[in-house]
Structures are given as C-alpha cells and as structure tokens.
Amino acid sequence: MFKKILIANRGEIAMRVLRCAQEMGIETVVAYSSEDAETLPVQFATEAVCIGPAPAAKSYLNQDSLIAAALAYHCEAIHPGYGFLSENAEFARKCEKNGIIFIGPSSRMIKGMGDKQRARALMKKYGVPVVPGSDGVLEDWKEAARIAEKVGYPVLIKASAGGGGRGMRTAYDANEIQAAFENAQAEALAAFGDGSMYLEKLIQHPHHIEVQILGDRKGHIIHLGERDCSMQRRNQKLLEEAPAKILTSRQREAIHKAAVRAAKAVHYVSAGTVEFVLDKEGNFYFIEMNTRIQVEHPVTEMITGVDLIREQIRIAAGLELSYRQSDIRISGHAIECRINAENPAKNFAPCPGSVPFLHFPCGCGIRIESALYPGSKISPYYDSMIAKVIVHAPGRLEAIRKMRVALEELTIQGVDTNVDFLYLIMFNSDYMVGNVDTGFLEKDTEAIIRWGEESRKQSRR
Template identity: 50%
Template sequence: MKKLLVANRGEIALRVMRSAREMGIKTVAVYSDADRNALHVRYADEAVYIGPAPSNQSYLIGAKIIDACHKTGAEAIHPGYGFLSENADFARQVRNAGLVLIGPSPEAMEVMGNKLSAKAAALKYNIPMVPGTEEAISNVSEAKKRATEVGFPILIKAAAGGGGKGMRIVDKVEDFEEQMSLAVSEATSAFGDGSVFIERYVSSPRHIEIQVLGDTHGNIVHLFERDCSVQRRHQKVVEEAPSSVLTPALRAEMGKCAVDVARSVNYTGAGTVEFIMDENLNFYFLEMNTRLQVEHPVSELITGVDLVKEQIKVARGEAISFKQEDLAITGHAMELRVYAEDPANDFLPDIGTLQTYKTPKGPGVRVDDGFEQGMEIPIYYDPMIAKLITYGKDREEAIERMIRAIDEYEITGITTTLGFGKFVMQHEAFTTGNFDTHFVKKYFNPEVLAKTDDGEAKIAALIMSKLMASGKRNGDTLAVTTSETSNWVKNRKAL
C-alpha cells in the first residue's frame, strides 16, 4: 500500500494522515467548498475537490470518493468515523472497484449496523442482553403487551438507530402508544426505517465500551475498556480509560464477551463493542460500532498501540503482531470533546470565527484538532473543534492535567464545551467515580458557568481599576476596555 485516500475531514483526517506518513504511505485528501483551506487539505500529499459544502453533495457521495482514488492512484480508503464509515453499500462499491477499504467487511457492517441483527449475532455466544424483545415490533397492542411483560419503565429503540434518535423512555403503560408512535416516526425520518424494539430501561447506567481489533487470520484481541458515561443528548462528551469501576475479573469477562461479539461476524480491523452497566455492575450488550471511535486516543495512551497503524496493517493482510497476554493497562487517560456548543443553552451548536485559538501543551497533553486561529467553524458538519486528551500515571493525575489543559486552552469567537469539561473534572461525583449517563441531568446547571463568568468579570474589572489608578498616578493615558470588548473576558466566557 503506497497511497491512501482519507474519505473524511478535520481532526480525524489529519490523525489518519499522520500515522500513514510515519509508515511511508502517501496520502490523498478530499474536500468540499467549505474545506478548501482546511488543515487536512494542506497536510496531504494530494487533494481532490469533491463538491459543495453540504455533506450529501460531497463527503457522502461514494462515487466521488472512488473516482478520486482512480484519479490519484490511491489503492485504499480510510473512512475515519461518521460520513461513509459504516455504510455497507459503500464498502461493496469500494471492493467492486478493486480498492481496499480500511475497515470491516460490508457483511459485518450490515449485521452490526442493525441493533436487532447485532443482538441475534451476539446471542450465539450467550452475551448478556437487557430483557426485552429480540425482534422488531410494529403492532402497537402487541408491543404494549410485551412491554407490560418486560416491566416498566421500558425503552423503545430504533433498530437502525444511533445518537439517541428514535429512542423513547416510557414510565407507565398509559403513555406507551403515544411514545411508540413518536419513536417510529423519528426513526423513519432519521434512518428511513421505522423498526423499533423494546428493552427494560436501566435507570442508572454506565456506558462502557471495549476496543477490539481483528485480522484476516482469525485473530481478535481487545484493548480494554473506555467509560463514556458523561453525555448530553445521548452523545458522549467526556471519555476515559480505564473505567474507575471495573475490577480485573469484570474487565476480563467483558473483554471476552467483546471478542466473542466480534468473532460472531468474523470482524476485521478496529471496532468497538458497547455495553450498558447497571448500579450492581451487571453488564448488557448494547451495540457494535464497526469503525474507529472518536475516543480511540484514550485507548492508545493506556496500551501504547497506534490503532490507525494497526488498521492499515490489517487491511494489508498482516496478522496482529501481539497477543492478548502482551497487552496491559499503563496509566490513565481522559478525553474531552471540545465542541462549538453553548452548554448554558442546552448545548446548542455555535458557529463563527476562531478569533483566538491557542492549544495547551506540556506533559501528558494531546490535542487532536483540525483548526487554527482565524478559521471559520462551518455550519454543515459536526461542531466538534478538537479532542483534548490528557494522560497521567493514575486517574487523579489525568484529571489534574485535564483541568490545567482546559485553563490553558484559549478560544474566543465562539462558545465551547471547555467550561463544562472543567465543571465535570471538578465535580465530586466524577472525581469519586460515582456517576452514570444522567450526570448532566443530575448535576449540571448552566448557572454554574454563569457564576464563573461573573466572578472572572469582577476580577477583570478589579485589575482594570488598579491599572487606571496606577496610570493616573504616573500621568499616563489609558485606553479603557469594557467587559464587552475585552478579549480576556471574551476568552473566559468561551471557556
């Protein structure tokens, strides 16, 4: 493999390209109108324009990606995550075009891409499941009967879903029909498939996922777990590895289950098997993501394995160079997704120009990003600006370094999740490990960030008054900066 096309953008495109460059592989970027001046375009050895800014006219058009390979002589495609990364039809197109997709087979994608077929595959290995239905249900009266048998509260979930779409929690039987209708409608709109199923609702769940890696020689290993329980809108914001609640025995048991799930579809490449865990540490299979995860860096840091390089090696037909017993957890890693979002306004996305953009540095700090100062945050794509990752000898040091890194991260021009991340790192529930996926609902109040902003504004005003007093004594003329124009205050408000 001499040339690789990265069918993605932003930080993940750069992440893949850097590992490829270390392996001596040339890279090809693709870009839309919104990304003409993007960092991944400048970093690649070649770049191909693929269309207008909307992703359904550029990054989601498989034929354009394959054509770019033919034009440049790229032999393989790395899809990153999102866009076409879990699209089985695209995987077949790539294979039929005589190219290599760095990922699993389209057959594995299809099975694991539907929650019901994924559950059926996992059941072959007796993987623990949340009590519920094992098939799609469309008849409302039959569904209500089954829900009553399972016991309320129950969860209605879209079979083809993800990201919280097509999902409804129902606390009592009287609300069931309305909530099922809403779930079916949302699933149809989001995925073109209104199939839903029912599970007992786990009221205080942890979200634990296991990183797996398989090759074409039948070898499958796991690279331990990540805890991704701090979420908003059923989507992750903070991830860490390892989990603070798993014992070595439980870790080994969950790892074996994850490997068995991967084995059920002859999985190749990097993937993630996701579980939910209740307050008694009982775990249940949730789904499998057949791609590299956003949070893969925390697994890399605790294992010393470059997952992108391993993906490429597997795609070249090489066997995994290590065995399960060769892997061990060293240290602790934290990741904060730095989104262009306003935590004080229900985490709504924000757009604008990065007027100031300075990343933190120092021991144990890693920033995976795709932006620089002066660039625009486009409205067309996911609002994630960067992944801020810290590593320490233990969980306490990883948290301390994350707080320090957040304080050093300078962003103005847009509102971000940095302030929320600091709130999480300093909250007793998080520091003690006593939290679940309801962390935001239980503990986060936008007023907390507002109070922080007010306090910092008062400090700025105090500093200014002292400067002005000093200037008067010395006969100097000072330019007065208000809280509305102060870059310092703007910067702190963006945190």
C-alpha cells in the same frame, strides 16, 4: 502495504489518519468540500480533491463522487474516519465492487452489526449478556405493550437500523407505549428508510462502558481494555476516560471476555468497539458494536501504547495484528475532553465563526487532536467538535489535575466553546470520585453552570 489512500473525512480525524499514513510511508489524497478548501488536511495531504459543495449530502456523503475520486487518483484504499460513511454498508460494498479496499470491516459485517436486532440475537446466541426485551422485530405497538408488561417499565422502543439516538423513544408506563412506538418508527423511517422496531427494558442512568477490539483476517482477535463514556449529553459523549474506575477486577475481566466473544461471533476484522451498559447492581449488558474507529480512541492509545489507526490500516492491507493479547499492558489513566464550538449557557447552541488566535497546551502527558489553526474558520455545516484534549498520568487523580492545567492553558478566541464547562466538571465532587452515570449531565448541567458563574463573581470581588 498501500501506496496511496483516500481520506474520506475532514477535521481532526482527517489529520489523525493523514499523520499516521505519512509515518507509514503512504501517500494521501484528502477529499474535501468547497467549504473546507483552506483546512489543514487539504494543506498537508500529498494531494487533495474537491468532491462537492458544503452540504455533507453533496460532498462527504456523496458515495459516487468519493469512489470516482479514489479511482481517478489511483488510490488503493479509502479511510472513512468516523461519522459520515464510516458505518455505511452500501458505501463499503461500492468500494469492494470497484476494487478499492475499505479500511474497516466488510460490507456484510457492517450491515449485520448495523441491524441492532440481528446483532442482539447473535450476541444472545453466543452467551453475551443482552438487555431483557423482545426476541425479534415488533409487529406493532400492541406487541410492544405485551412485552413491556412482561419485562417491566420503563422500556425503550428502538429502531433496528438506528444510531446516534435517532429512532428511539422511552415509555414509562402503558399510557405512553403507543405514542413511543409510533413516533420512534416514524423517525426511523425518515432517517433510515427502515421502520423495523424492537424493545428493550430501559436501564436507568447506567454507566456506559465500551471495549476496544482489534481483529485481523487470520482470525486473531484481541481487546485493548475498556473506556468509560458515561459523561454524555443527549446521547452524545462529552468526556471519556480509560480505564473505567467503576469496574471491579472481576467485572473488568468478565466484560473483556464478553467483548472478545462478541467479536469472535461475527469473525470481526478491523478496529471496532463493543458497547455495554452497566446497571446499579453491577450487571452489564451488550447494546451495540461500532464497526469503526471511535472519536475517543486516543485514551486507549495512551494507556496501551498501541496506534489504533496504524493497526486498522495494516489489517485492511491483509497483515496480521502486531500484537497478541499477552502483549497488551494497561499503564496509568487517560482522560479525553471534546472541545466543541458551542455555548453551554445557551443550551449548548453551536457557535461557528473565525478563530483569529488559539493556543494549545502541551507538556508531558498532554496530547491534542485538532485541525484548527489561527485564522481558520469553524463551519456551520458540520459537527461542532473542533478539538480533543487528551491527558495521561500514572493515576486518575493525577490525570484530572493534568486536565485542569491543560484546559486552563487552552485558548481559543473568536467563538464560544465548552472549555470552561469542561473545566468546572474537573472540580465536580461526584466526577472526582467517579460517581458519574449517563444521567449526570441531564441532572447537573445547570448546577455546574451556576457554580461557575458564582465562582467568577466571587473572584471579581
């Protein structure tokens, strides 16, 4: 096992990795920007090193600075968390070149799965269902138009090197295909330096289902059930739960087998997620594989009892999985709400600032992941997510009730947050019966906000 690791991230995920490492007897070095000098990870780590100024490009994305810090502090491995460099094949390659273990898949695997078109072709070869579309990279918009006519509109033009919703445009008919292709390609070139594009039929308002997988260097691969991540806004998840209420037993078994098949196709090593869309007819299709730990990993931990970060570190150290598939038992239901410093009534505008007081809920089945403390500062330089509230209960309705109570108790002063908005979702009739797809918030956000305002007015009367 490692003696010392560098944590190349910030906020709640840095704290999550730090706590796990401490439990395992591993010393930690937290790499931080000058903006984050007073944050909890810096205070709680064994050691800390400033790797640059506030902008992420000069600190958390500064590969050479992170490598130099790991070497200077004699770290055997680097944990990238999620975001930043967690799926950067070049950073993983630099780690390998310098004799540092990257706690995640190999650079080759990250590169292979990061190329969405190559991943799609590989999944198709191994019998994993993929969305109908192009069989390779598109030559130009005219080829895109020909394929679109064949598979039927609407279609998605997507960047092979894309991610996070960038390099992606929708065409609803033949009049939109050229502009969609050219705009998506221009964005992809600017964001990723790669203008390779492919096309898929747009599955409208699907459910977003992802399966958690673990694989070790001995070739053992298991799944830990699925999560429903359909509650999204602008391709960013807001709320996740496990297991997925929408799936039948037959669909659940089939999607788990497909995810394991996908992982075996690439001889996957580490923690990862195989993502699918589920259409209105109950068909599911592979969309991508995330080669990192996910923000929503706690809901899987809550229903399985498996510490995913611990397994991720063990695998990176060359150890076998602690579990076999027969050991995995799904128990109860878990929900995670992402707490963001933003104002839903003002188009979810970010709200950085200082937090003079906060109170986190606690109790049986309630878990908090955060790096906030009274007096801490929410920076304008980074993502607006400041905490995660996770609940676990015997059933879904009980979990919803527990989340309502947790959100009622949660108090964060000094900045606007989406806590009230999430609380209102917990009472939404469509959400309560599980009738939520990826288009839910696009359609219902204003109605949810209006309902909340009316409820507050009536309570004052």
